[in-house]
Amino acid sequence: MNKILIDLQHISKSYDGQLILDDLSLYIRENEFLTLLGPSGCGKTTTLRILGGFETPEQGKVMFEGEDITKVPPYKRQVNTVFQKYALFPHMNIKENIAFGLKIKGKTQNYIDDKIKYSLKLVNLDGYENRMPDSLSGGQQQRIAIARAIVNEPKVLLLDEPLGALDLKLRQDMQYELIRLKKELGITFVYVTHDQEEALTMSDTIVVMNQGYIQQVGPPEKIYNEPENAFVADFIGDSNIIRSTMVRDELVNILGVEFKCVDVGFGTNKPVDVVIRPEDVILKEDESGKMKGVVSHLIFKGVHYEMEVQANGFEWLVHSTKCFPVGTVVSIDVDPFNIQIMNKPEFEDEEALKIDG
Amino acid sequence: MDNHKRNLKILGSPYYLWSAFFIIIPLAMVFYYGLTDRSGAFTLANIASIIQTEHIKGLFLALELSFISTVICILLAYPLAMILSARKVSSKSFIVLIFILPMWMNFLLRTMAWQTLLEKTGVINSVLSFLGLPVLKIINTPSAIILGMVYNFLPFMVLPLYNCISKIDENVINAARDLGANSLKVFTRIILPLSIPGIISGITMVFIPALTTFVISKLLGGSKILLIGNIIEEEFTQASNWNLGSGLSIVLMIFIIVSMVITEIFDKGGESNFL
Numbered sequence: 001m002n003k004i005l006i007d008l009q010h011i012s013k014s015y016d017g018q019l020i021l022d023d024l025s026l027y028i029r030e031n032e033f034l035t036l037l038g039p040s041g042c043g044k045t046t047t048l049r050i051l052g053g054f055e056t057p058e059q060g061k062v063m064f065e066g067e068d069i070t071k072v073p074p075y076k077r078q079v080n081t082v083f084q085k086y087a088l089f090p091h092m093n094i095k096e097n098i099a100f101g102l103k104i105k106g107k108t109q110n111y112i113d114d115k116i117k118y119s120l121k122l123v124n125l126d127g128y129e130n131r132m133p134d135s136l137s138g139g140q141q142q143r144i145a146i147a148r149a150i151v152n153e154p155k156v157l158l159l160d161e162p163l164g165a166l167d168l169k170l171r172q173d174m175q176y177e178l179i180r181l182k183k184e185l186g187i188t189f190v191y192v193t194h195d196q197e198e199a200l201t202m203s204d205t206i207v208v209m210n211q212g213y214i215q216q217v218g219p220p221e222k223i224y225n226e227p228e229n230a231f232v233a234d235f236i237g238d239s240n241i242i243r244s245t246m247v248r249d250e251l252v253n254i255l256g257v258e259f260k261c262v263d264v265g266f267g268t269n270k271p272v273d274v275v276i277r278p279e280d281v282i283l284k285e286d287e288s289g290k291m292k293g294v295v296s297h298l299i300f301k302g303v304h305y306e307m308e309v310q311a312n313g314f315e316w317l318v319h320s321t322k323c324f325p326v327g328t329v330v331s332i333d334v335d336p337f338n339i340q341i342m343n344k345p346e347f348e349d350e351e352a353l354k355i356d357g
Numbered sequence: 358m359d360n361h362k363r364n365l366k367i368l369g370s371p372y373y374l375w376s377a378f379f380i381i382i383p384l385a386m387v388f389y390y391g392l393t394d395r396s397g398a399f400t401l402a403n404i405a406s407i408i409q410t411e412h413i414k415g416l417f418l419a420l421e422l423s424f425i426s427t428v429i430c431i432l433l434a435y436p437l438a439m440i441l442s443a444r445k446v447s448s449k450s451f452i453v454l455i456f457i458l459p460m461w462m463n464f465l466l467r468t469m470a471w472q473t474l475l476e477k478t479g480v481i482n483s484v485l486s487f488l489g490l491p492v493l494k495i496i497n498t499p500s501a502i503i504l505g506m507v508y509n510f511l512p513f514m515v516l517p518l519y520n521c522i523s524k525i526d527e528n529v530i531n532a533a534r535d536l537g538a539n540s541l542k543v544f545t546r547i548i549l550p551l552s553i554p555g556i557i558s559g560i561t562m563v564f565i566p567a568l569t570t571f572v573i574s575k576l577l578g579g580s581k582i583l584l585i586g587n588i589i590e591e592e593f594t595q596a597s598n599w600n601l602g603s604g605l606s607i608v609l610m611i612f613i614i615v616s617m618v619i620t621e622i623f624d625k626g627g628e629s630n631f632l
């Protein structure tokens with residue numbers, strides 16, 4: 001594990017009396033690709049702005065390599081930001097845009113020229129030195145914004161939904177581009193997005209946020225496979241979230257049927273939430289499954305079929321490469337290790353009820 | 358399609374009539390009078406008369422005073438526009454109101470008010486002498502004219518500047534700070550260059566009316582200081598020499614067009630990458 005580079009300690013921030021971040025603590029390691037993921041208004045952008053120095057938290061400290069930088073202005077920080085809408089300087093050409101930070105730091109012209117060349121090559125835009133920003137496409141402008149930030153050799157690159165304004169195909173290309181850049185530069189990336197797929201594709205660590213609180217921190221696989229609460233489960237990918245009862249260790253009662261599982265330590269006869277990913281639901285044509293149901297909906301999605309199955313009063317979302325036409329009577333089974341047990345949230349408002357999109 | 362075009366023509370007719378009667382015909386008359394003598398024969402004497410000492414002095418004085426006024430307006434308006442664009446909406450509209458409020462009152466009235474204020478025995482001097490301070494001798498001097506010009510035309514500098522500065526993307530400013538620029542560098546490298554279009558339109562809106570004014574100079578400059586506007590006015594009203602008045606007007610028009618072309622050239626440099 002790399003050493004800790006940034007340490008956010010008990011950060012609180014509010015706007016107009018509304019609490020945006022509440023006692024948030026988080027550390028970021030050197031050379032990590034960390035993604036702050038959450039719906040709009042969850043506080044992820046505010047966290048990034050605090051890291052960049054554009055906001056000062058009301059409480060808490062920002063430690064950078066062991067030094068308190070909470071009140072240090074942006075121009076004195078060893079971080080650079082890539083803004084959502086590129087924010088290129090419209091009155092300067094590409095060369096001048098990239099050179100901006102270097103000129104202020106008083107670098108020699110030779111050094112600056114080399115850096116411009118190097119950075120344009122890095123973002124695959126050599127030859128664009130003398131173009132004006134508004135003559136470039138969105139994707140190109142975003143890459144220039146990245147080039148403009150990285151020539152300053154920051155220790156951390158902050159990216160505020162940098163792909164949000166791009167179309168799907170370009171967004172996917174840019175995701176690979178960013179992973180490649182990150183590898184070549186060997187610096188820390190802190191990335192803000194509301195797009196769970198982006199987060200899963202690129203990150204080393206994902207921080208899922210909602211309503212100013214961190215919901216879960218972990219590597220993508222863990223976040224996807226072992227969500228800690230219903231919000232995370234619902235926000236990351238499709239899922240079946242079912243109110244159930246933990247009968248005892250390794251046995252859970254889902255919709256009146258007992259399933260074996262692998263989780264322990266939830267107590268006996270305790271109400272819990274169960275998450276089962278749609279691709280983990282096994283449909284069988286015979287009655288060898290645990291629960292009988294009827295297919296009520298069928299959509300072809302390309303890689304798989306998406307089906308809805310009515311069983312024991314619950315509408316199961318199922319992804320399968322096998323097609324079961326509407327009306328087919330099926331039985332449902334789930335492997336024990338695919339059943340993820342979560343404690344019920346202590347507060348109702350933490351539940352994942354208000355997610356749009 | 359043809360129907361649509363005909364409709365447009367009908368809708369446009371009031372404006373065509375307006376421009377014909379109030380722009381094109383008067384202009385044509387100015388050119389006619391300017392290029393003929395009293396008997397109606399063609400001559401360039403009216404235009405050439407600009408080189409007469411009195412006329413050329415009036416023109417240069419007008420250029421000088423309106424240039425100074427424009428510079429003062431920029432210096433006063435720029436900080437104000439910056440403060441305004443940094444404000445929250447609620448307090449912003451109040452400050453804008455304070456600045457716009459005088460504009461709703463008649464221009465002539467406001468200038469006459471300054472006359473009363475600045476007079477030798479006017480309000481300001483009464484207060485000053487009451488306090489035992491030396492009195493101002495500003496009325497009937499070029500300074501009084503500059504004061505009047507700045508006072509009257511300042512809002513026309515503030516508004517375009519404010520419009521322009523408030524349109525600068527906050528993230529562009531943040532990006533500059535992020536890249537190492539302190540407040541001074543943010544101003545000189547980002548805000549100032551991006552506000553050039555506002556400065557240009559402010560200049561056009563202050564310099565040209567100041568150049569052609571005759572009311573301000575008449576009221577605050579007494580009858581001794583003659584700007585080119587006053588000379589032209591006198592040719593029309595007192596000397597009844599429409600030909601000479603028109604000739605000088607044509608010269609003034611040329612100066613206005615030249616100054617607009619110059620600002621337009623500067624504008625191209627800034628604006629083309631701005632919008």
